[in-house]
Amino acid sequence: MSAARQPSPPARAEAAAATAPVPAPAAATDPAAAAPAPAPVQESAGPARAPRARLTAAPRGVRPAPALDGEERARLLEGSHHDPHAVLGARTQRGGVAFRVLRPYAKAVTVVAKGLRAELFDDGDGLFSGLLPLTGVPEYRLLVAYGDDEIEIHDPYRFLPALGELDLHLIGEGRHEELWTALGARTMEIDGVAGTRFTVWAPNARGVRVTGDFSYWDSTAYPMRSLGASGVWELFLPGVGEGALYKYDITRPDGSHTLRADPMARAAEVPPATASVVTASRHVWGDARWMATRGALPAHRAPMSVYEVHLASWRPGLSYRQLAEQLPAYVKELGFTHVELMPVAEHPFGGSWGYQVTGFYAPTSRMGGPDDFRFLVDALHQAGIGVIVDWVPAHFPRDEWALAEFDGRPLYEHQDPRRAAHPDWGTLEFDYGRKEVRNFLVANAVYWCEEFHVDGLRVDAVASMLYLDYSRSEGEWSPNEHGGRENLDAVALLQEMNATVYRRCPGVVTVAEESTAWDGVTRPTDAGGLGFGLKWNMGWMHDTLRYASKDPVHRKYHHNDMTFAMVYAFSENYVLPISHDEVVHGKGSLVSKLPGDWWQQRAIHRAYLGFMWAHPGKQLLFMGQEFAQGSEWSEAHGPDWWLLDSSYSAAGDHRGVRELVGDLNRTYTATPALWERDSVPEGFAWVEADAAEDNVFAFLRYAQDGSPLLAVSNFSPVVRHGYRIGVPGQVPHWREVINTDDERYGGSGVRHAEPLRPEPVPAQGRAASLRMTLPPMATVWFRPA
Template sequence: MTSKKSAPSKNKSGKTKAEKAGKGKPEEKRTTGRAPAAQVPGQPAPPVLEAVQKAVPEAAVSPAVDAGDRERLLHGTHHDPHAVLGAHPVPGGVAFRAFRPYARAVTVLTGDLRADLHDDGDGFFSGLLPLAGVPAYRLLVTYDGAVHETEDAYRFLPTLGELDLHLIGEGRHEQLWQALGAHVTTHQGVTGTRFAVWAPNARGVRVTGSFSFWDGTALPMRSLGSTGIWELFVPGVGEGELYKFEITRPDGSRTLRADPLARRTETPPATSSVVHASHHEWGDEEWMARRGDTPVHEAPFSVYEVHLPSWRPGLTYRRLAEQLPAYVREMGFTHVELMPVAEHPFGGSWGYQVTGFYAPTARLGTPDDFKYLVDRLHQAGIGVIMDWVPAHFPRDEWALAEFDGRPLYEHHDPLRAAHPDWGTLEFDFGRREVRNFLVANAVYWCEEFHIDGLRVDAVASMLYLDYSREPGQWTPNEHGGRENLDAVAFLQEMNATVYRRCPGVVTVAEESTAWDGVTRPTHHKGPSGFGGLGFGLKWNMGWMHDSLQYMSHDPVHRAYHHGEMTFSMVYAYSENYVLPISHDEVVHGKRSLVSKMPGDWWQQRANLRAYLGFMWAHPGKQLLFMGQEFAQGAEWSEAHGPDWWLLDPSYGAEADHRGVRDLVRDLNARYRSTPALWQRDTDPAGFQWISGDAADDNVLAFLRLDAEGSPLLAVCHLAPVVRHDYRLGVPEDVPAWLEVLNTDAGGYGGGDVTNPDVVKPEPQPWHGRPASIRLTLPPLATVWLRPA
């Protein structure tokens, strides 16, 4: 510490004569800091503290940072900077130490005392004040052309408590995002941002950002015990500041990383994390209170799958909130399913290669903007499902890959870490902290963003050790099997935690194999010996593949493929199913849904309408990807989205595309008002075949029954001819039937071959039933009838 007086002359040894003799006035003993308070030019001299006037004991120590600590701080490898920097009681008083690279001077301000610290070189400043205890103080830091008064980040206690650290260490912190990441807060009476990151292999971690001119040298973080957590409270840092973590790897090299738990990011291709605080006030209390009233598998569930950036290209979250809820409500869907919203660097991945698991993509707005969209959908009576991607992550060097210099989020075995199909890395599901990161992430979207369901991507790739791997490229589990036991345990934990914490939420598995018990409760073991995975619903990929394969055949050949339409009923009640026509079926040369159909344009549309009628009547929930609801002919492209111009009346689309759109709207309306179509989706008693073997006629006929036994009769005729007086057996206790939907109706673009009158049964047995009716079956059409 220096005073404002000129320094006394020194001899060749660098010491003053008085110092060498062990004598001198107190203000001349610079190493002990026994100086009066410095006077600020132009202001009255501040009062000198009484303690300063007393003699300092001869046992006083040098306040300067010692060589070892200095070296570690300079090289970013110090694990406990708070033990060195800041203010600390020492023999002789309180030692003040500051590390401010590029500063010309640092002054301590406490009460009426102003005391300059000694410049120790390399950005280090120190001084010893003969105080009885550590006071409240601030720092006045002078740079070339600027003076800043600020709090000292190294005078604060840790912002994480013992409970947080214990739960993190156990891998059981279910609200991990509240402990780690960046949080604007008031700590010890001072407002700033607390930063915390998991990096157990790091030799040191520093936080850097726009608030430090991207030089993290002066902001080293402290390690909090054996948890691998590094923490720092930085006073004065607020919302909107950019930041990253500068990590010193075990080999001494450095890497600059985005925050794995950042709740907001820069807009790609920029990669910084953003300090965020939410200010959204929810208005969906009514929705949230009643969304869990009926279990999803017993409720109507008709899903419109959306890729937000391309649904209406150029719209932000808030602009989407003005249009999407109104459209989905008009179309009658109960839910939207959003393709991945979490931040991802490459738009061409459609969000399936995530780097920011806790941040909605900044391409469309802020996290509060996304909350506003969800809020508006809820207020319109529409549930929100979100694609969630816990299977893998990309290798970007600024993100999760070898985050602290060694495999951390990925498996340490390269064969287990590398995903063979996508060039990405698989999570290490056996590491408790990684499981915690993912389980808490699932909870985060449901609790913080009011998401009503998570559709979990690529479940099969997690479940099997040999997924897309050849012999020799994988190692069996401890029982000699191919099951990834770690992934099984993770999925069970995730589902159990989400269902316990978030009533009314549903999890949906995209699982493409016949894994036993995907939607069985986790505590119920099946024949395989595994407990159920605990999902609420599962995509029925078999139904999707078989039915589309059947529909792609020319009707003249369909008789030989009839089983492709009926086989799904063999296993329809083995799981709780969703029937998905998703984005995956209308890209990469697979053609759009209508373009998969055979025949000329009229026949293609008729086939599509008949197929949709069959899909909405089949046991299971429905999912349809955007653009297919109006028979878009081209494959989907994320660059321009659906061809909305096809619905423009000036295009003459009334009978073409608008007709199909109107059919989907009416299917949803009839579906929602007919409990037989959804109330017993998972109960075999809710389905009865009338005719499942009329292959030569290309006819499928079946009953759906609600909880009271009230039926709906669905008849699918997939041949391009009219069949008059087609006889079907029916229950004898229904006195008359009324056609309530016909996909060949003229308003949908069909030939308008209908059954306009009430149809009464005849006492002639048919199809093993005591009564029967005669119908006119339109070409390539599905007809629904209910009791009149």
Template structure:
């Protein structure tokens, strides 16, 4: 606390310095109740006939003085925390402070109400237009130096509010002292608070048009308290990235023409208890060792309930604080990039939870959600849907997609629950939804929103990919927006996942009746750019882990598992595998326990058991990346040819994949439990022999070691090979 010269003489008679004009009773009432749109017109310094009037609102203060050039002048109490007085000055001083006395002593502070708005007209214009592509730089809590003073600018969009105030740990969660001003038609409220910096916890105290007052977390908060606490936290990044080389080359090859093998991770449970920085020491090395090209992180955005796995988001701009700070998360992404791994993040723009401290009825009215109750609530998840027809809401979400890619160097966004966004009647019965203007069931606003997201992200952040989790036959999900499509780069192939898992769960003796479930995917394989997903959704809620879906004894289950992965890695499309499935975990995934790593303990795990499965996944990825035939023409029908597609009685599938230069790879899967000797297959004629490059029945993987050790020479364009039981074999030709 600074000492000040108190030699300014006291007035020699009443009114020498004058008294501040009293506030209009209506203004005073609205100011004190948090319902005033322009507190700066009442507080701070203003010219009056006798000089400059100063007024401060400091609840619980014993006294307030104005300090100018080291001299102080006591203000008079007007009750209810208001203090005022008039000084005989010709102009408002360029700088002054307030000396506020509380029971614990005096505190010198800058007056927030002497500062001009810290948000520019261009920002407000872009917000009104719904086109602010870096919205996080305009709204939220921004530490900054404004008019030569360090502090934090608070801004929030609340167009229906009567008034908004800032409350925080620095006000004992009472917002009375810091009412914000409305900046006009944009619906934005602003206040620069000097002296408030990083680490401060805050919320917005909103007075609705109905007179209700409540606290809300900042929709644009870039950091939060650790749940279940719900306050927003002022933050600023100080991270220095080391991934420039990765960012420079990540877009060199279009993703649909490049190897793309994804390991899906739930960060909080991959190794329970690890922070972002601790994960950075283990996760990149593990994933790189297994040969994956990318990791996909289940939602990182802040969410109140861990059991939602991150899919009920309340902090769209904040990485979950459970594992560390935003810069800690940057450290993890950087570490993955430096290990040569891309980072995809699950993004959830379809809905948000109803928690009363978050987005729901944010300013007392439906704001982020539609006003029509038939469209506002998601019937499956007990959440609100976003109002995709409102430009400010679309801006909030479009900028959010850009935010993760620009601020955290994310390489891809997997957009969750796209089907629920695209259809007005999704999970709704007749009478529970209203058709669009053309009488159809398509949500035209949602489709336009998705096009805007994709077009904006691809324009602003070259090299990034967007991926749709979309389970319907909507046309053109991965078609460019300028051709009428939604503009995604890739789409999860839910049909392949459903059909192939259905097939593999049947006993081999019954599989011949379901043969088409494994071949049907090729009917539509080139209608979109596909990812083949075995995701977390397939190994929870009673669906069983992948190996446990398989029929037979433990050996047969593991054999089926290996054969299935071999088929999957060779099939057109990219691959995604959820953690734990790479070593044949038998139990369903639990977010509280994570993968059963103890299964890999040599003291428990026999050679070729769980570690054998892990070795197979490593070798699948290694062979896959080394064979352009398996990824270079994923979206080109000329890159695939059936060799045997109708051997239902044999439970055999055989097909060729071709690289851009025509180099083939032959994949053969035998989903029956018997060895098939001298199995005859047609092959391209321009090879002197075919060599087995991968066999899921190899002893090192836990198989029976029925292999083809020697090169197989074709005769009349055909080869004969031994097919191991419940296994997939890859063969490549020796050149002529």
């Protein structure tokens, strides 16, 4: 086509969509088959959307169709018609088959089929109709003329609903565990015609239309039909395929309109653009071996050392596929068993770090498409690394193009404003008691596990879900039906989510970020618990960081901060988190929290990590802390990788800490005593818990077969010679396997080069003891030689 004959925008849009072949119609007796083609329709002058005069003479073989009722016509054009398929498309009636087409901006519309070509009457406002003397509805297409251009398309209104009765029943029950297969935009073929089925839940809407780049964002052309009491609206658009941008134009109960992204979209535009994107997966997974073996041990009895990552800033500017080239190798070198990804679901504001989600089913497009994210997960699995993603069911932002009052009334949020508004973050809380909303969230959890093969979900802000009075003053909340402050709807949601994920996705673990003493977070649901696999131990984190931040001369007054966690250590299955929350908002990085000069800060940093890795519970460390980054994390630039550059004078200091983290992980994974009995008292025994004046702690860890590991920490700057630590007498020799004061890590090099032999000298209530030298500000691990 020459530059002088470029089609008009609507023609270009429809031409791009009209790619499906014309299906061959079945043979039929066609009275109009032999009729010559109708004469061109004469277009009246005036604006493109202005009503056009009806033809005074009918095209040959075409008679006027019965006119639309004025009210029905108005509802169709204003987007408040619940069943546009009842008035658009083709249907038999007395005298033949009536055709009616809604094609805004078109000059003329012609029906074509085998042996048939009939131009329709122009009824004005983009409506075209005609009654053809046919005995049945043929398999037809439409020729639509825009100016001098003519395109051939399938009529969207000739197709039956593409959503089955079982889907609608499950949606109505709130039990559709694969909701993403029923709602949203899904590419498919119907009767050999390729296109996209659009479905959206909007029960309060007076009407819904789908619009997008395929219609040049004009909403008029594609009204959707209501599928009854389900509240679901549906339309199949032939020719619309992957990459198409779309939104829903929703007519609210008051007649006003709102343009919304798809809550079930599986891809979205790169922010700040907000349209949803039609997508389909073509990724071929290569992680079959990983998926088959990942659940060999339950998480609380398996090694788990987690590296927490904000993907967009780990190496700023990298795509998912570029991350797949670098992240697995780095994590594997450091010996972590898992990565935890801060939320990857689509979010409009990067400064929220992903915790204010608008696209719950769409990986953020900042780094690529959904298949690119699958590629990254696949690469991590093939490197032997598990993937946990942060999941955020506690709240969602108020953006007017997203979930807030989606169809004109509170829908995803609670009807009661006191229950809807989250007091801390300016966001909205989900209505966990509404079955469709609960279904949306439960299916979303399953979606990330099944569609992206993730190995775990870390559920954010669980405490804010569990309590009706969370961050609310008296008078700002109302009690539950029993007069309590527990959010029983949220409890039921979390129980259903956990039960469903564990049933459907073997090997997956769910992790609760729950900061209170709620009973039974990791207790099974059939025993009345919430059903999580693991829980973040926020108390341990706060207590131990408080201790470590004190000057050594004051630590004896805070000795209990390091031991108190063992009072409740086996009440839940715990993760010990040093997460992103501890290195932002003025809190400083881990090393910068610690007192003393640079050498002392690094020494305490190393000793703290050694204590943490030996303590009951899994470990989680945020990126940058593995090499003692001194500055706070910022999503704008990520970790300070330059600290590891050999041209930097102190690079060895930082590389030494990173080398320690690698050795901690490898020794941890190879030592069942450190993880096999994490959640039972039999796996732990204090040796020295009361040496407050010395700043010393010592404990034993035991594997299932009884083999021990001894961990001794000296948080004072003093080398302690001849320090006695009681040990089991049956072990003949103890060998030092980790010493955070090793010169390789930047320490002073106070080590035990030879194995230690127990002596028959009682200490800490044991008949035998080791006489050792405790290096300053260090943690030392010993195993039987």
